[in-house]
Amino acid sequence: MDPRSEVLLRQADLFSGNLLLAGLQPDDLLGQLPEATGWSWHAGDHQRLQARFAGRCTFGVEPPTTAFEAAVLFLPKSRELTDYLLNALAARLPGGLLYLVGEKRAGVERAARQLAPFGEARKLDSARHCQLWQVRVENSPPVPDLQALAQHFQLERPDGSLQIVSLPGVFSHGRLDRGTELLLDQLGGLPTGRLLDFGCGAGIIGASLKKRYPDSEVVLLDVDAFAVESSRMTLAANDLEAEVIAGDGIDAAPDGCSAIISNPPFHQGVHTHYEASETLLQRAASHIRPGGELRLVANAFLKYPPLIETHLGPCETLINADGFRIYRAKRG
Ligand SMILES: C[S@@+](CC[C@H](N)C(=O)[O-])C[C@H]1O[C@@H](n2cnc3c(N)ncnc32)[C@H](O)[C@@H]1O
Known part of the structure; x- marks a missing residue:
């Protein structure tokens, strides 16, 4: 159980009604709070929650339209998010x-100040290195x-300028x-066909690929709904067409790519995670056609x-350069 969920369960009587859990983790909290529903913007968490609690969690950048009496x-x-x-x-x-729960080291005390415009916030609990705040x-x-x-913002590239649109948290x-x-x-000389921007964020790499290789099919993939929405906005702002997928990890990508291009994730939240990138490197070959390639940028220490x-x-x-390396590997 996520420690933040444990803190909520210490006050379970407060959360027994029709409650929306925003950004909840894929643990058993929905099982413990049978009237609650969830809202997630992480495609992997959402998929795991759907598998256990079908129909009780929505995915996207906006709260579900169904009614709720309170929210956590x-x-x-990100502060902006x-x-x-x-x-x-x-x-x-x-x-x-409205409740806010978070880890102390993630800055929950500071974030609680963001509740002030809505009313007088009070701290309800502090346990498991987390705090729970409430505001009416x-x-x-x-x-x-x-x-x-x-x-x-605008990027000036040799093949023209690009408008980039990014949403909070991206x-x-x-x-x-x-x-x-x-x-x-370093995007020259890629084998054309299907080009995948893995971990697309605001879609900078994917949009650049489509501009440079207009006859290739470009696919952008990210686990985060705000990144996926930003990528769609970036493509629209440049009149570019590409497929944007909300998915968790390389397994969500199509097969038969001529190249996978990525600035892969290596850090997430307050904990460091290499998992998505390591899985990408381990399984990229099964998504790249023979003769295709993987091209990525990574911090030199990785x-x-x-x-x-x-x-x-x-x-x-x-x-x-500058603490980064660009790697290229071809599939034989
Ligand atoms: C280093 S950022 C690169 C963003 C963008 N390509 C750029 O260069 O500005 C890595 C991206 O990978 C995404 N990501 C993290 N875990 C992922 C996963 N399991 N599957 C897909 N994307 C993931 C993050 O949301 C983030 O947008």
Whole structure:
């Protein structure tokens, strides 16, 4: 059980009614709170919750339209995303109770200050290195306009300019990551066909690929609903067509790719996770056609080449700059 769920269960009488759990973890909380429903923006968590509690969890960037009497937000990583989520929930709860639960090291005490515009917040519990806060929504805000919260920036590339749109919580929100920038400079000579941008974020790599290889089919994949929505917005802003998939890990990707291009995830929340990237390296070969390739950027300290060589083939370092490496490996 996630420690934040355990903290909620210490006050289970508060949460026995028609409650929305926003950003809940794929644990047994829905089993313990039979009247509660969930809202997740993580495709993997959502899939796991659906498998156990079919029909009790929705996926997306907006709260479900069904009625709820109170809501709990599991604190996400980004401050901007927290702000959007709290406003989206408070807008649906005039006079109702809104709760925030999070780990102390994730900054829940600071995030609790974001409850102040809605009413007087109070700390209900502190346990398992987490805190639980509550506010009665005296001042219900208008429904936030997610489009208006998007950040827009322009990239000047040799093959033209690109408009990038990113939503709160998306990797490198509102700016170009240096690793991504280095990878964009190394997109030449890819085998055409089906190109996959794995872990697409705001869709910078995928949109660049479609611009550079207009005759190729481009697929963008991310686990996060806000990233998927940002990628769709980026493609639309540039009149580019590509498929965008919400999915968890490389297993959600189509087969027969001519190339997989990625700035893969290696950090998630307050805990460090390499799992999605390691699984990508282990299983990429089964999604790449013979003669196709994997091209990715990674922090130089990450020991990816041995994994790539074990599972795909000889790994070449195209460049080594600013603490990043660009790797290329072909499937024989
Ligand atoms: C380092 S960011 C790169 C984003 C974007 N490609 C760029 O370069 O700006 C990695 C991305 O992988 C996504 N991600 C994390 N875990 C994932 C998983 N299991 N499956 C698919 N995508 C995942 C994250 O949401 C994030 O958008």
